[in-house]
Amino acid sequence: MKKLFKILGILLIIVVVFAIGGYIYLNAAYPKVSAAPDIKIEPTAERIERGKYLANSFAFCLDCHSERDASKFGYPPIPGTEGKGGFDYGADVGFVPAANITPDKETGIGNWTDGEIFRAITSGVNKDGKFLAPMMPYTLFSKLDKEDIYSIIAYIKTLKPITNKVKDKKLKFPVNLIFRTIPADVKDFGKKPDGLDKIKLGEYLGVGCKFCHSPSDKGEYIPGKEFSGGVEFPLPDGRVIHSANISPDKETGIGNFTKELFIAKFHAYKDAANLDPKVHGFNTPMAWSFIANTATDDDLGAIYDYLMAQPPVNHKVETVTLKGLN
Numbered sequence: 001m002k003k004l005f006k007i008l009g010i011l012l013i014i015v016v017v018f019a020i021g022g023y024i025y026l027n028a029a030y031p032k033v034s035a036a037p038d039i040k041i042e043p044t045a046e047r048i049e050r051g052k053y054l055a056n057s058f059a060f061c062l063d064c065h066s067e068r069d070a071s072k073f074g075y076p077p078i079p080g081t082e083g084k085g086g087f088d089y090g091a092d093v094g095f096v097p098a099a100n101i102t103p104d105k106e107t108g109i110g111n112w113t114d115g116e117i118f119r120a121i122t123s124g125v126n127k128d129g130k131f132l133a134p135m136m137p138y139t140l141f142s143k144l145d146k147e148d149i150y151s152i153i154a155y156i157k158t159l160k161p162i163t164n165k166v167k168d169k170k171l172k173f174p175v176n177l178i179f180r181t182i183p184a185d186v187k188d189f190g191k192k193p194d195g196l197d198k199i200k201l202g203e204y205l206g207v208g209c210k211f212c213h214s215p216s217d218k219g220e221y222i223p224g225k226e227f228s229g230g231v232e233f234p235l236p237d238g239r240v241i242h243s244a245n246i247s248p249d250k251e252t253g254i255g256n257f258t259k260e261l262f263i264a265k266f267h268a269y270k271d272a273a274n275l276d277p278k279v280h281g282f283n284t285p286m287a288w289s290f291i292a293n294t295a296t297d298d299d300l301g302a303i304y305d306y307l308m309a310q311p312p313v314n315h316k317v318e319t320v321t322l323k324g325l326n
């Protein structure tokens, strides 16, 4: 018996030593990201215009990085707070406030180099090389064209500086260790389609749509389930919102939508009456009015063409459920 305890004791020590060793290793070895590139982005009028469009539409930068109005459907950004950060994206894994990305020198990114901003957006580490949580969707932005990222940087540097010291994030174990292993150097950036191939254009602009509307497992989309919806978004009141099936399935998806109807659905959210959550019975993480007020019909149409070219997935989604009663 005594011998058994001794063996168990030794095993326990070994486990503890490995756990501590593993913890120290993960902390020391990650994130594994190279030095920020030495770039200077010329802020041409064309770049600022393009960056303004993307940051305020399909890249969702100013949707996440502004103060958001919970009393309106889709939590639209509050005018005058663009880029100030602070909205919490931690959901179940902790407290992860969006950063202040205005050019304020003390509390924003006013003294970051262009290369450091570029590296943060695409590789997921901050000025000091510390990991960013993937609620900042840098893995998606690494699929954009470099030129589009340059444009977004040129634009965010024109935002009005706002002094707002955002609190540090707090992540639960083991997420705090897992997240630090995700940042990585980008090998292949995307290529902006020429605009003539609408399906390719829709795919390029629609990475954010895919992110919320496709079920995933350990950060990978589940093959065959793309755009079938059902991704959970917990609300503060204990209910859960599920993203819609936007695959072209006629029964459970949007297969019966015409392009006109699809575009009109967005336009409807330019109307203040539609922004009252009471009309819908819930509030949604889907940035309806944010997109509706910037995206061109041509680009929304391209996303429609792309969605219609995907395989239909039969998957019935109930939009709102009580937590645990799904």
Ligand code: HEC
Binding pocket: 055, 059, 060, 061, 062, 064, 065, 089, 096, 097, 098, 099, 100, 101, 108, 109, 117, 120, 121, 126, 127, 131, 132, 133, 134, 135, 136, 137, 141, 152, 156, 169
């Ligand atoms: C889904 C919400 C979301 C979207 C979309 C988003 N961000 Fe973020 N971003 C965050 C969060 C949350 C953080 C903080 C992460 C952390 O502290 O680990 C962050 C951090 C950053 C940082 C690091 C700043 C710092 O001080 O560490 C930069 C720069 C940044 N985002 C720029 C952008 C740009 C530019 C875009 C659009 C191309 C964008 N973000 C889109 C949520 C988002």
Ligand code: HEC
Binding pocket: 058, 206, 208, 209, 210, 212, 213, 233, 241, 242, 243, 244, 245, 246, 253, 254, 265, 284, 285, 286, 287, 291, 303, 319
């Ligand atoms: C932050 C997550 C999120 C993002 C990003 C997002 N959606 Fe959604 N979407 C949702 C949720 C949740 C719903 C269900 C609740 C609702 O209707 O608002 C939804 C609903 C929809 C619907 C309604 C379908 C129906 O049957 O009525 C359409 C269409 C749609 N999204 C298209 C898009 C497109 C196109 C994009 C990209 C431009 C996009 N979504 C980006 C979360 C998201």
